[in-house]
Amino acid sequence: MGLRQTGQRLTSIMVPPLIGGIADRWGATESFVIFGAFMLLLCVPLALITRRAARSASTQEDEPTLAE
Amino acid sequence: MNGSRSRPPASLYVAGPFSMGYVDFYTFLIPLYGLSLGLNASEIGILVGGRSILALFLSIHIGVLMDRFGTRRVTLFFVWTGMALAPLFPVVPGFWTLLLLQLISGAAVSFAWSGAQTLIAQLAEGDAGYIGKFSFFARLGSTTAPLLAGAVWDYGGAWPAYLLGALWGMVLTITLLRTPEAQIFGPGRGDGRGRARFRARDALPRASDYISSIMLIAIPAIALSMVVMAMRNTTYSIQTSVYVVYLDRIGLVGTMIGALFAIVEIASGLGSLFAGQAMRWGDPQRTMLSGTVLSILLIAATPLLGGIFALLLLSQALRGWLEGVIQPVILSVQARASAVINRARSWACVRLGSGSPRLWSRR
Numbered sequence: 381m382g383l384r385q386t387g388q389r390l391t392s393i394m395v396p397p398l399i400g401g402i403a404d405r406w407g408a409t410e411s412f413v414i415f416g417a418f419m420l421l422l423c424v425p426l427a428l429i430t431r432r433a434a435r436s437a438s439t440q441e442d443e444p445t446l447a448e
Numbered sequence: 449m450n451g452s453r454s455r456p457p458a459s460l461y462v463a464g465p466f467s468m469g470y471v472d473f474y475t476f477l478i479p480l481y482g483l484s485l486g487l488n489a490s491e492i493g494i495l496v497g498g499r500s501i502l503a504l505f506l507s508i509h510i511g512v513l514m515d516r517f518g519t520r521r522v523t524l525f526f527v528w529t530g531m532a533l534a535p536l537f538p539v540v541p542g543f544w545t546l547l548l549l550q551l552i553s554g555a556a557v558s559f560a561w562s563g564a565q566t567l568i569a570q571l572a573e574g575d576a577g578y579i580g581k582f583s584f585f586a587r588l589g590s591t592t593a594p595l596l597a598g599a600v601w602d603y604g605g606a607w608p609a610y611l612l613g614a615l616w617g618m619v620l621t622i623t624l625l626r627t628p629e630a631q632i633f634g635p636g637r638g639d640g641r642g643r644a645r646f647r648a649r650d651a652l653p654r655a656s657d658y659i660s661s662i663m664l665i666a667i668p669a670i671a672l673s674m675v676v677m678a679m680r681n682t683t684y685s686i687q688t689s690v691y692v693v694y695l696d697r698i699g700l701v702g703t704m705i706g707a708l709f710a711i712v713e714i715a716s717g718l719g720s721l722f723a724g725q726a727m728r729w730g731d732p733q734r735t736m737l738s739g740t741v742l743s744i745l746l747i748a749a750t751p752l753l754g755g756i757f758a759l760l761l762l763s764q765a766l767r768g769w770l771e772g773v774i775q776p777v778i779l780s781v782q783a784r785a786s787a788v789i790n791r792a793r794s795w796a797c798v799r800l801g802s803g804s805p806r807l808w809s810r811r
Contacts, residue, residue, distance in 0.1 A: 387674050391681045392500040396689035400493025408489060408694040409751040415686065416748020419679060423741050426675060429668070430733045 456571040456578050459626035460564075461585045466620040467523075467564035469589025470530060470557045473613050475499065476594040476709060478550060479692035480702055481537060481606050489693050491543050496689040498547050499554020510559050514566060520629045523563025524621060529556035531617035538606040560620070570630035584717075591713040598706025669733065673781045676736050680771060680778070683747045687712070691750065698755040711761055712768035719772020723780075726773045732781050739774040743767050 403411035475496070482492040514522045533553040540546050564586075572578035593616075601609045665671045687709070695705050729735050746767040753759040 386504065387678050388681045389500045389504040391678045392685055393497040393504065395682050395685035396493035396496040397490060398493070399686055399690045400489035400491070400693075403489035403493075403690045403693060408690055408697060411489070411690050412686075412694070412748050412751050416744055419682060419744045419748070420741065422675075422679065423737065423744070426672065426737055429672060430731070430737055 456568060456582070457627055459623045460568055460571060461582060463564050463620060463623040463627060464568070464582045464585035465587075465589025465592070466616060466623060467527075467561045467589070468586040469593035470527070470613075470616055470620060471561050472590045472593040472709075473597050473616055474530070474534075474553060474557050475688050476597045476706065477537075477601065477606075477609055477613070479689060480598075480601055480696070480705075481609075482546075483693065483696050484606065485541055485543075485546075487543060489690055492693060493689045495543075495547060495550050496685070498550045499558065502551050502555035503558040506555060506559075507562070510562070511566075514563060518629045519563055519567045519570060520624055520627060523560055523567060524624055526556045526559040526563060527617050527620050527624065529553075530560060531614045531621075534610045534614040534617070537610045560617075564624075567624075567627065567630060571628070587713055587717050591710045594706040594709035595703070596706070598702035598704070598709075601702035669781055672733060673736065673778045676740050676774075677778050679740050680743060680774060683743050683767065683771070686747050691747070694750065695760075700755075700757070704757060708760055708764050711764045712771075715765040715768030716772035716775075719769035719774075720776055722769075722773050723776035726777050727780060732777050736774050736777045736781065739770050739777070743770050743774070746770075 399411050399415050402414050406414060478495050478499070479492050482495055487495070510522065530553055533549060533556065536549055537546070537553075540549055565582075568579055568582040572582075596612070597609055600612050665674065692705060695708070700708075726732075726735050726739075746763050750760070750763065753763060
């Protein structure tokens with residue numbers, strides 16, 4: 381829980397000034413698009429990791445377990 | 449201890465909405481106040497982010513203080529700090545003084561909310577039913593606080609809005625004064641001993657706690673859910689900063705902005721009811737990731753809605769519902785991953801012949 385809250389607080393501290401800076405530099409409307417695009421790009425490696433984790437989990441299910 | 453758990457007093461359920469709403473009230477007002485002073489989006493962003501800085505570094509110490517002096521007493525101190533600082537906001541028009549005020553006030557209201565949560569957990573002795581009821585009532589606070597703050601802002605500006613914040617703290621004080629201190633701190637401790645003696649070293653954060661927490665990131669499921677949770681929180685950070693700036697620039701008044709904040713909370717509450725079903729929709733990790741992607745798309749698409757209030761409301765409702773569904777899924781993925789690793793650690797302890805599960809203990 382502490383780890384999760386620390387992560388959340390870090391984003392709460394960093395994101396507003398960052399997106400505020402983008403809004404001042406390129407405009408409030410544009411800041412939504414720029415930040416949205418950046419966040420979606422971050423989702424791509426996450427999606428790949430999730431797919432890989434799901435694959436390795438299904439492979440492990442086929443292998444004999446410790447209990448066996 | 450007898451088998452039946454003690455029932456938390458009704459006053460604590462009233463404290464729920466007022467403690468959670470206390471945070472939302474000030475979070476909602478600061479971008480509006482910053483805009484009224486002519487601050488730019490970066491400065492408003494710094495002010496919004498500033499409220500979490502002290503909370504980040506002092507959370508552990510405040511937890512220790514709650515253990516030492518009693519949760520209710522420490523919570524009341526922070527409620528009063530928030531109340532005392534509220535009338536100062538309208539008289540400090542400069543950015544740097546406002547940031548200083550925001551640092552202290554933000555931490556105080558955040559600790560007041562943390563204290564109320566700790567108090568219900570202690571008084572309910574961890575009973576999920578009572579804690580669930582408290583969460584339900586607390587959500588009422590986060591729904592009504594922005595609506596009320598927005599309406600008062602529209603009718604009177606900074607002074608009445610911040611004075612209402614102080615009044616909000618007064619109601620919270622009354623509810624907390626009517627709530628008993630948790631038994632572990634109260635005078636009627638069954639074994640006749642006083643409160644556990646405080647040692648100075650207890651006030652210092654333990655490096656081992658931090659290390660064992662950080663080591664959890666090595667577990668892929670926890671790392672993934674951490675990143676997803678951070679991304680989910682990003683949409684909230686956008687909502688409390690540049691989203692308000694944008695809505696103000698397209699001519700929406702405080703009450704309407706408050707309604708857009710409130711709908712997220714209502715929809716999120718409804719969405720959490722579907723979390724159980726969401727766990728069965730397929731791989732939970734995929735569900736939380738796809739939900740987060742949709743959530744990001746919805747907030748990023750805000751300028752495309754043309755400033756039409758009904759569309760903004762619909763978009764916020766959909767995003768709130770999605771986040772309500774996703775959050776329990778993320779928590780469940782994290783909890784399952786932790787349980788798996790704990791089982792593996794116990795097995796490893798036995799196999800290695802150490803025979804001591806304390807080897808893997810977090811404390």
